[in-house]
Amino acid sequence: MPARRGFLRGLGPALLGMAFAQAARARCERALVVPVAPTGFNVQVLPDGQVRGVYPDLLRSLEPALGCSFSFPVVPRPRQSLMFFETGEADLFLPASRTAERDQKAEFLPMLRLTPTLITFGASTEALPASVEALVARKAWRAVVVRSYTWGSEYERLLRRLEEQHRVDVVADLKTLSQMLRAGRVQFTILPPTLLHSALQDGSSEARATQDFRFQRLSGLPPSEVGTYLSPSTFDAETRRRLRRLIEQALAEGRLQQIMGRYYPAEVLKADVQWL
Known part of the structure; x- marks a missing residue:
């Protein structure tokens, strides 16, 4: 037993040295x-x-x-x-x-x-488009999107089709996007609901901020x-x-x-x- 204890004591400094060496390698310059x-x-x-x-x-x-x-x-x-x-x-x-x-x-x-979702503002009895094709066909509707935001390849294809129809306004941030929807300058955006929720935290109550928006998932636009x-x-x-x-x-x-x-x-x- 004493010999075993001596062997383990001998390992102590070696193991400690290895731990310090690993920590040193783990540090970034x-x-x-x-x-x-x-x-x-x-x-x-x-x-x-x-x-x-x-x-x-x-x-x-x-x-x-x-x-x-x-x-x-x-x-x-x-x-x-x-x-x-x-x-x-x-x-x-x-x-x-x-x-x-x-x-x-x-x-x-x-x-x-995240689920990119069709979002509109204001009360309406008009049915929302339920698919990418139905949205593309609704040519009177303009979109607002944030520059450099993307939600995957299918979203990029949809955006190109809308741009070919000259139906897209591009803004720099979520706050401007929310303001344009509220002012009726555009009819829709496509965003994950979490980001819209963030954009609405502008001093109005959360319940009032969200209840004026309508949400519709679009077939053909996956998470x-x-x-x-x-x-x-x-x-x-x-x-x-x-x-x-x-x-x-x-x-x-x-x-x-x-x-x-x-x-x-x-x-x-x-x-x-x-x-x-």
Whole structure:
């Protein structure tokens, strides 16, 4: 027994050294860059410039285990996409909807599915289009969309068809989109209900804000995979693997669901989100 204890005592410094070596390798040389633009409750920029919201909260919860911190420079939405896909200034791009074109440029990690929904404003007895084809055929209706937002390949095809008919107004943010719908300058948008809910938090009561809108799912427009793109070139493969594993673990533990529950009412999440 004494010999065994001596053997174990001898292993102690070696095991401790290995733990320190692993921790040292796990530390990042710099903060991982995640450019963000205000996206409802998903990403909020406070008056003092601090960033919070569903996805910043999730990433910050991973920092101790990852050994890396995250930096969240605030940029316009088009600049966010440019920094990641074109200029190589960003390590992560989120929240991001998956498209075939983006998959050719970076590694996608799905987190949930959101349901792009036809949304109109105001009381009406007129039946809403129930399919993509019926919406395209209603040529008197104009759409408003947020620049660089996408909800998958089918959404992109629908948007191109509407643009060919000169029926699309493009705005910079959700607040402007909501204002145009309320003013009757356009007849509809297509958004996941969670994002519309975020856009409506403008000082009016939640009940009043939501009751004036009508929602219709469109056949031919499936749920969109939403998650994060990881750059294949701006940070090392080991850190990328570690980050992917930690995000997958957080999803399996329900951490994203818990964080979203702090920002969104349960009924809004139920109407929109499919958990992976």
